Amino acid sequence: KMAKPAVYVTREINKEALDILNQSCTVSSWAGSGPVPRAELLKNIENKSGLFCLLSDKIDSEILNKAGPNLKVIATMSVGYDHLDVQEIKKRGIKMAYTPDILTDATAELAVALLLATSRRLLESNEEARTGGWQAWSPFWMCGPGLKGSTVGIVGFGRIGQEIAKRLKPFGPKKIIYYNRSEKRQEAQEIGATKVSFEELLAESDFISVSCSLTPETKEMFNEAAFKKMKKTAIFVNTSRGGVVDQDDLVRALESKTIWAAGLDVMTPEPLPLDHPLFKLKNCVILPHIGSACIETRNEMAVLTAKNIVQALEDEPMITELVV
Ligand code: 8YV
The missing domain is CATH 3.40.50.720 (NAD(P)-binding Rossmann-like Domain)
Structure with missing residues (x-):
């Protein structure tokens, strides 16, 4: 049996979303309070196949270089994606997902x-x-x-x-x-x-x-x-x-x-x-950036992000692929 793909999650997330990832992936996550420090992300992204990220995580060439060729999918728990260097990600053939509509x-x-x-x-x-x-x-x-x-x-x-x-x-x-x-x-x-x-x-x-x-x-x-x-x-x-x-x-x-x-x-x-x-x-x-902060909405956003990662790693079409 093949080893489960490794996924890094940049924040503590809800159990429902984590369970979805755990079924088919080996998950590690940043457990500290607040956003993952850049150095920590650089260290943990190495050899990962999937990345679950948020808008405070700037994803650029440095991160992608560090990740290496295994990285297949980057899914952000947000509709905005200005924190992703989308051209650079696309150039490397890495898939992207986001969370439109539900928020x-x-x-x-x-x-x-x-x-x-x-x-x-x-x-x-x-x-x-x-x-x-x-x-x-x-x-x-x-x-x-x-x-x-x-x-x-x-x-x-x-x-x-x-x-x-x-x-x-x-x-x-x-x-x-x-x-x-x-x-x-x-x-x-x-x-x-x-x-x-x-x-x-x-x-x-x-x-x-x-x-x-x-x-x-x-x-x-x-x-x-x-x-x-x-x-x-x-x-x-x-x-x-x-x-x-x-x-x-x-x-x-x-x-x-x-x-x-x-x-x-x-x-x-x-x-x-x-x-x-x-x-x-x-x-x-x-206000401290609470636009999408309805309980149901944030839960759905995390679940959708997790599902997108699982689908991409199984070579299935993602639910909300980010196409640029
Ligand atoms: C945040 C947002 O993502 O979706 C966006 O683009 O700005 C918000 O919904 C939210 O804080 C979740 O991290």
Whole structure:
């Protein structure tokens, strides 16, 4: 009988996913808290056939060289894959897998929650109520812009962007506009959204929600010039990748009230250092990258990642192969 293929898992994962891997593979994993240190990953990837990784694991030529010719599949427990050097992986004939679709609802839900928390100043209000800021009745205190009658702009009208648009529709915006690389005409028609240029989206939106992937084209597309084109009353929400924002420019835009407020589930770096200027701003809501953090969703993501690895190692088609 042939030896079971060796798989390395860069984090402690749920039993259900681990059981799937254990059935046909020899599994070793990083058991420390937090992300696997780079040196540890380099040491452990040697001679492995499969790699189960996360977005904090940068997979580049150095890792691939260290892995050697046995490595057949890299599966990431995420829909985003900007942490993988996909061209380099592809060149070496290593298969890739990711977790699209199953996290779309959870992430869209979080984007809506973050948008409302930012516009209606939920955290600031909660803080005031607990610390004595809630005093005599004052009708214009803790006000923020409402969605009714507003223009909502979605940047990145893929699976997640579309679901965000659908969820915001019942709040009664006047218009939903989007900016996307491809047309998405059919989807837009069904949802009732209109494609515009990036400049138009910036100028017209009361709420901007970002759900595009991080690529060389989208890198730091939200910079000083972009923030200046936005309304002074604009709410900016990002649930995609911190890298789409020039974060120093965002800090300045928030400090100078060039825009009204921002809600961020993603930033640079993650975790954001405690002394970062973003933490000093009342008009910024910061979440620790919890977009897909629904219990069911994260379990499904790990299970899907494990199944993809097993399938690839058995030369079966993967459920969600990443094709670039
Ligand atoms: C993370 C995400 O992967 O899927 C993505 O691209 O950013 C998130 O869902 C999640 O934190 C699981 O590691």
